[in-house]
Amino acid sequence: MNADHATQLRLLDLAGADQALAQLTHRRRSLPELAALTEKAKRAAALRDEIVDAETAVGDLDAEQQRFEREIDSVRTRAQRDEQRMQSGAVPAKELEGLQHELTSLARRQSSLEDDLLEVMERRESADEVLERLTAALAVVDAERSDLESRRDAAFAEIDAAAAERAAERERVVASLPADLVALYEKARAKGGAGAALLQARRCQSCHIELPGSELAAVRAAAPDQVVRCDNCGAILVRTEESGL
Structure with missing residues (x-):
């Protein structure tokens, strides 16, 4: 020929136009923001899983706290009823000792339940702190992802504009050959x-x-x-x- x-x-x-287009394609595929976004997506997914676990823990502790509160209310109500019976003077003498014994048992039971409730409330407070920390961490990661996406899109726009210019140049050269x-x-x-x-x-x-x-x-x-x-x-x-x- x-x-x-x-x-x-x-x-x-x-050849120069083709080399430039290849370089632009490679640059588009290997932007550092792409790798960073992949890592941020993994981190966000992991945090969301942890948040679900933390929310479940908080929900379980809520249920446990409510159960103790109901039991305490039930014990307190029963003790008040027994106390009212004793103060009414209508209780036969042979039942007084039984009522006093029951009031003593109810007081111990209430004290034990209140201790358990306090422990659950403390655990709930810790669980809330964990959930708050994870939620804040996810918000930071989401903000970082948003920033990376903006930078990626800006880089894509710049690369695509350059590629369009090079492609037009290539077409002109090909037309002349x-x-x-x-x-x-x-x-x-x-x-x-x-x-x-x-x-x-x-x-x-x-x-x-x-x-x-x-x-x-x-x-x-x-x-x-x-x-x-x-x-x-x-x-x-x-x-x-x-x-x-």
């Missing part, structure tokens, strides 16, 4: 390297390998408009005064 020197030089503009030359360029690029590269100081600037003697001799002997390729990576070699031929 033949193409004049100026046309072959434009292949370098096409022969279709068969573009097809050869795309075939070479499909191998994973650059579709075209400068031959500089006898070295392909795509694979960065210096041309061996036989290949160099063939390139040196090729006509200026002949399209030559790197035997190693397949890139179209664009020759200039810097090629060292």
Whole structure:
């Protein structure tokens, strides 16, 4: 295939646009904010699980506290009723001792229940503190995530704008090149390297390998408009005064 020197030089503009687009794609996929957001999402999920556990603990302690309060009220009511019976003077003498014994037992039971209630209330206070701490930590993580999302979106917008500009530039270059030359360029690029590269100081600037003697001799002997390729990576070699031929 033949193409004049100026046309072959434009292949370098096409390769430059493709390289820039690849770099922008890589940058978009590897923004530090993306990794940070993943970590924040994991942390937020873990905190939410802990909050559910803490809320469950608080709910259980609430139920336990209410149970003790009901029992204390029941004991207190019964003691008041017994006390009223004793003070009424209508209780037979043989029942007084039983009532006094029951009042003593009820007082011990109330005291024990009140101790248990106090312990539950203290545990509830600690559980509330844990829940408050976890909720505050989640709020911090959510705020950090929001900030990271804003920074990510701003970076995406910048990258996408640059990519659109480069894509338009690429289209202009492709439109100025022969279709068969573009097809050869795309075939070479499909191998994973650059579709075209400068031959500089006898070295392909795509694979960065210096041309061996036989290949160099063939390139040196090729006509200026002949399209030559790197035997190693397949890139179209664009020759200039810097090629060292």
